Each structure stands twice: as structure tokens, then as C-alpha cells.
Amino acid sequence: MLVRTFVAPSVVEGVGVFAAEPIRKGTRIWLYTPDFDRLVPLEWMTTSSPVMQEFLRKYAYPAPGDPDMLVIELDNGRMMNHSEEPNTDFTMITEGFARRDIAEGEELLCDYREFDPEFELLPSLLSEFAARRSGKQTGNGAY
Structure with a gap:
């Protein structure tokens, strides 16, 4: 990670990565580093x-x-959760950027399919996505 982050409980799944400082749109937040990862x-x-x-x-x-x-990943990046509407962009695969301004304390979310074409949702998220697509809320409404 190239920005300050912390790991905390997430409404999306278990724990997630959160911005420890405001992040401006377009900021490079992550870089693939084979010598580190x-x-x-x-x-x-x-x-x-x-x-x-x-x-x-x-x-x-x-x-x-x-x-x-x-x-x-050895840093907090491995704890980043998936979202259908991410606030980060990993389409370059080896770099991640903020899609929009991200507030301090906001969870960083990415679309796993951008860097893992075989990505499948964990079973714990399947019911949440299914409910959301059908218009029904479950639990806290997180996905």
C-alpha cells in the first residue's frame, strides 16, 4: 500500500482496509512489488x-x-474487500488508484475481477449479493 491504512471490522466481509488519511481521486494507492509481496x-x-x-x-x-x-500481499492490501461498486481501480493489475476522493476512515473496496479473472464470491457473500439483486435487504444491507 502506498497510502496509510488500517484494518478494522467491515460491514462487507469480516475485516477490511480503511483509509487512515484522506485520499484524493487519482492517487496511486498500491503498487505490485514482487520483492515485497x-x-x-x-x-x-x-x-x-x-x-x-x-x-x-x-x-x-x-x-x-x-x-x-x-x-x-504482505501489507494491508490483502484484506481489501470486493465490491461491485469499488472506490479503487485495479484495471492496470500492477497498480491501484482511487476512483474518487476517499474520506479518512472509509473502507477501500476493489473489484477482484480486475486482477483475478477466475474470482468467485465466498459463500458468505453469495446470499447478500443474491438478496441485493432481487431487491431484498438482508442483515445490515452490506454486500
Whole structure:
């Protein structure tokens, strides 16, 4: 992460990443740094323990330019939650930007499909998205 952030409870899913300072639209907030982020072999998705596989499904994504590797971010970025209406832009894959001004204390949200074409929602979010699409609110209305 290139901006100050903190991890806290999220209405979207478990915990999330929040801005610890105001972030202006267009600010680069994240940069893929292979020397800092952890790269692991894709084969671990099938050869490691079930607990490790679950961790990888939740926190790892394909390494840019290397289809045989996965990225696990070491900073708060790995805790960023998915949104259908993100306030960040990761379409460049190796860089993330603020789509709009983001207030201090606001959760940073991204669209996982921008950097992981095989992204699937976790089961805990499926019912929330289904309810939202059908016009029904569930729980706290978060997605």
C-alpha cells in the first residue's frame, strides 16, 4: 500500500482496509512489488494442506505475467474487500488508484475481477449479493 491504512471490522466481509488519511481521486494507492509481496507456486492450490488451500483461495491471486505463481500481499492490501461498486481501480493489475476522493476512515473496496479473472464470491457473500439483486435487504444491507 502506498497510502496509510488500517484494518478494522467491515460491514462487507469480516475485516477490511480503511483509509487512515484522506485520499484524493487519482492517487496511486498500491503498487505490485514482487520483492515485497510473497510469490508462491500455483500448484500449492492443490498440493498443500486443506487449511493452506483455504487461505490461498481467500488471499492469493494470479501473479501478473507469471501464470505458475500466486501473489500473497504482505501489507494491508490483502484484506481489501470486493465490491461491485469499488472506490479503487485495479484495471492496470500492477497498480491501484482511487476512483474518487476517499474520506479518512472509509473502507477501500476493489473489484477482484480486475486482477483475478477466475474470482468467485465466498459463500458468505453469495446470499447478500443474491438478496441485493432481487431487491431484498438482508442483515445490515452490506454486500
